[in-house]
Amino acid sequence: MKRAAVLMGLLGVLAVPAAPAAAQTRTEELLARAEQLYDQLDIERALPILRQVVSPASPFEVTPGQRVHAYVLLGASLVLGQMTDSAVLYFRAAIERDPFIDLDPQRFTRAQLAAFGDARRAAFAVGARPVAPARIDPRTERLTFVVVTTHDAALHVELRAGGAGEAVVLFDGANAGLREVTWNGLIAGRLAPPGRYELTIAGQSRLGPAVDTARVYFELRHEVAPLEDTLPALRADELRPEQRPSSAARGDLLRGLGVAAGALFIPGIISNGRLGGGGEGRVLSGAVAGVGLVVGVATFARGQRNRAIPENIATNARIRAERAERNAAIRQRNEERLAQAKLVITPAAGLGP
Amino acid sequence: MTRVIALLGVTLGASAAGAQQRAAAVASLSLMEQRVDLGGGSGVQRAFGPVAGVQGTLRATPWLEVSAGARVGHLSPKTAYAEARDVGEVGFGASVLASPSLAITGGLQVRSYTGTLGTQRWTSLSLGAEERLEFIGGALHAVFRGAFLPLVSVSGGVASPSVAVSAGSGLELTRGRWTGAVLYTLERYDFPERDSARRLEQLGGLTIRVGVRLGRPKLGS
Numbered sequence: 001m002k003r004a005a006v007l008m009g010l011l012g013v014l015a016v017p018a019a020p021a022a023a024q025t026r027t028e029e030l031l032a033r034a035e036q037l038y039d040q041l042d043i044e045r046a047l048p049i050l051r052q053v054v055s056p057a058s059p060f061e062v063t064p065g066q067r068v069h070a071y072v073l074l075g076a077s078l079v080l081g082q083m084t085d086s087a088v089l090y091f092r093a094a095i096e097r098d099p100f101i102d103l104d105p106q107r108f109t110r111a112q113l114a115a116f117g118d119a120r121r122a123a124f125a126v127g128a129r130p131v132a133p134a135r136i137d138p139r140t141e142r143l144t145f146v147v148v149t150t151h152d153a154a155l156h157v158e159l160r161a162g163g164a165g166e167a168v169v170l171f172d173g174a175n176a177g178l179r180e181v182t183w184n185g186l187i188a189g190r191l192a193p194p195g196r197y198e199l200t201i202a203g204q205s206r207l208g209p210a211v212d213t214a215r216v217y218f219e220l221r222h223e224v225a226p227l228e229d230t231l232p233a234l235r236a237d238e239l240r241p242e243q244r245p246s247s248a249a250r251g252d253l254l255r256g257l258g259v260a261a262g263a264l265f266i267p268g269i270i271s272n273g274r275l276g277g278g279g280e281g282r283v284l285s286g287a288v289a290g291v292g293l294v295v296g297v298a299t300f301a302r303g304q305r306n307r308a309i310p311e312n313i314a315t316n317a318r319i320r321a322e323r324a325e326r327n328a329a330i331r332q333r334n335e336e337r338l339a340q341a342k343l344v345i346t347p348a349a350g351l352g353p
Numbered sequence: 354m355t356r357v358i359a360l361l362g363v364t365l366g367a368s369a370a371g372a373q374q375r376a377a378a379v380a381s382l383s384l385m386e387q388r389v390d391l392g393g394g395s396g397v398q399r400a401f402g403p404v405a406g407v408q409g410t411l412r413a414t415p416w417l418e419v420s421a422g423a424r425v426g427h428l429s430p431k432t433a434y435a436e437a438r439d440v441g442e443v444g445f446g447a448s449v450l451a452s453p454s455l456a457i458t459g460g461l462q463v464r465s466y467t468g469t470l471g472t473q474r475w476t477s478l479s480l481g482a483e484e485r486l487e488f489i490g491g492a493l494h495a496v497f498r499g500a501f502l503p504l505v506s507v508s509g510g511v512a513s514p515s516v517a518v519s520a521g522s523g524l525e526l527t528r529g530r531w532t533g534a535v536l537y538t539l540e541r542y543d544f545p546e547r548d549s550a551r552r553l554e555q556l557g558g559l560t561i562r563v564g565v566r567l568g569r570p571k572l573g574s
Contacts, residue, residue, distance in 0.1 A: 248489055255486045255495040262497055262522025263537040270520050270539050272553045274390055279431065280401045281386040281539075284559035288523055288537035295493065295524055303489050 027053060027060045031069055043077045050074045054093075068098045075119070076103075079112045087112075091119030099127035099148045099214075100178075124210035125150050126203035131218040134345040138185030143345060145170070145181045145199055145216075152176040153203040159183060160198045170199075174206070185343045194221045196348055217348040224341035227334045230327040239319060240312035249303025256296015263288035377532070379408040379422070379564035385440070386557055387428055392550030398435035400428035404558070406442075416450040438468040448483065456483045458500065471509075477517065478504040485525070494525045496536065505542065511552070516543035523560075532564040 030049050037046035052058055053070040062070075071094035078087035094101050103116045129146040136143055149155055155175035160167040166188055170181045185192055201214045263285045267277065383404040390397045404426025412418045424442045444462030451457050457480075464475040481500025488494065502517035523536030539557035 244489060252488045255488055256524075258486070258497070259495045259522050259524055262520075266520045266522060266537065266539050267557065270518060270541050271388075271555050271557070272390075272541060272543060274397075275388040275553055275555055276397055279386060279388075279399055280384070281388070281557045284384055284386065284557065285537045285539075287559055288535060291524060291535055292495070292522070295488075299488050299493065 027058075027062050027066050030060070031066060031073075034070070034073055038073055038077055041080065043081050046077055047074070047081075050077065064097060068094045068101055071097070072101065072103070075115065076108060076112050079109070079115050084111070084115050087115045088119045088122065091116045092123040095119055095123045095150050096125050099125040099150050100129065120150050121207060123150055124153065124203070124205040124208065124212055126153070126155070126201045126212045126214050128199060128201045128214050128216045131199070131216055131345060131347050133347065134343075135223065136185065136343050136345070138191060138341075138343055142182040142184055143343070145183065146178065147171075147175075147181055147201045147214075148178050149175050149203045152206045154206065155179070156200075156202045157181050158200050159187075160200065161187060161193060162195050162197075165195075175203070191222070191338060191341060192220060192343070195219070219346045219348045221344050221346075222338070222341040223344050225337045227337060228330045230330050231323055234320065234323055239316045240309070242309055242313045242316060243307045244303060244309060246304070246307070249300045249307075252303055253296045253300035256292050256294075256299060259292030260289040260296065261292075263292060375412050376567040377410045377564050378567060379410070379532070379562050381406045381408065381424070381560050381562040383424070383426070383558045383560040385426065385428060386431075387438075387440075388553075388555050388557075389435075390553040392546070392552050393548075395550075396434065397432065399431040400435050400438060401431050402426055402428040404440060408562075408564075418448050418450075418456075420446045420448075422446075436468045436470075438466045441465050441467070451482075454485050454487070456485075457481075458483050458498070473511070474508040476504075476506045477502045479519065481519070492527050494527075496521070496523045496525050496534070498522075498538075502540075502542075512545055512547065514542040514544045514554075516541065530566045532562070532566070534560070534562040534564075536560045536562070 030053055034046045034049040034053070037043075037049070050070050050073050053060075053062055054067055054074065071090045075087040075090035075094065078084070078090060103113055105113060108116070127148045131143075131145065134143060145157070147155070147157055153175060155171060155173065156169070157171040158167045158169045168183070168187050170183055171179065187193075197218050197220055199216045199218070201216075202211070203213075204211045267281060267285050271277075383406070385402060385404050387400045388397055389400075404424050406422055406424030408420055408422030410418055410420040422444065424440075426440050428438050428440060430437055442462060442464040444460055446458065446460030446462075448456040448458045459478075459480050461478055462476075464477075466473045466475075479500045479502045481498060483496065483498040486495040486497075498519075498521040500519045502514075502519065505513050505517045507513065517540075519538065519540040521536050521538035523534055525532060525534040537557070537559055540555060542554040544552040544554075
């Protein structure tokens, strides 16, 4: 028998590095065998198997659930063996690892239930069930978190976006055992933004000084109709120049001088030299040249002083106002779509104490 | 015989930028100087005087404008042998916008000079261009124009001139429905030599115009 056990252990050691799943299966087999022996009240044979499972020296991989299961069977077996104090210790170990653990009154004796109750009062732990995948409409539905304290305690449950964002307190008060805490999907009155969230459960025992904290994480995203992009900022080429370039004033000066030159030179260039110059004709052309010169200089001076283009400034203001109005309408439509968004919840990786 | 001369004229070259309205009425007052050298050492005869006129323009299409007008005036002699004459002019013109600032102009004008010796009638056909350069704000324009007169007929057995050109330069101001302009224009006519004498003529002057646009503005024209 001992040789067979050693051989079995060696086989287990050899199997672990090669195939963890097989090792877990081996642990399951051990637990199944122990449970069978427990059901047959063969406690003497069940205990070594269970102790092997929970032993740190176990050659097999043991999941947290298998370990808790083994502690419960150990506790229950020890109660049947009249070793209640040891049973309470194993029940405590199970409870501290899984605060949600409970005994089925249909399956366990009153003595076992009593010992388990003692363990619950002695141990203190808080816990939260992993967040289940969900899709909720925040206008009509709520997301439910299941939390627990092993006994009477002050419980504080809060939700925080990104681990450092604004927190929402979901519960703060006395609690004993299981509690369902709901969340409406809002933070500070607004739809919770997409991202990673941390649910923190903190408890302080009312039976002793013990405190405990647990955290679970989940990802939240919005399921929303596609949003419209707002119009980009106006480019320079979409607006009219609001100031005239200094060359514009120089252009006016040149135009005025051009008129003056035209009036002065037309008689010299066009007329036949035999008809001579001077006379009233020279005065008339000089008068127009003078007007051209004065107007050119005056418009140049005015253009240098005042380069603003009021019509263009007004037009640009209108264009900007129209753009702002259209963007405001787009933002309004987007907000309406966001208000109708569904929240899609998925569990996220992360460990909390 | 009255010295009041009826001069009917036409101002060719409807404005390139043109009015927004379909029609415009213009009144003008010119101070004109005529110089004539009949050749053969006769010297230059100069006459000077005011000429008043009216003109109507109609924008037929966004790119075509037609005009008609008349001018009358009296030129007084300023040199020896020059004689006083009344001048009248009537004509029709058209301008086609080649670009927002450039118009191709053409026209037909009939001008008469009436003096003590009788009346001489000039009939001419012109073809030219007018450039209007806008100042800041668009209310003021510099106007430059030039034209060839390929067909000129002068009554009284005078041969057609071998050279006939005109040029002008000025400013035009627009204020609401009103327009105003000041222009200097000059026409040159060189006649072929005949009997060792060559006749030369030119008519130049300063014109002040005031116009009003008629009708409601046409958007987009």
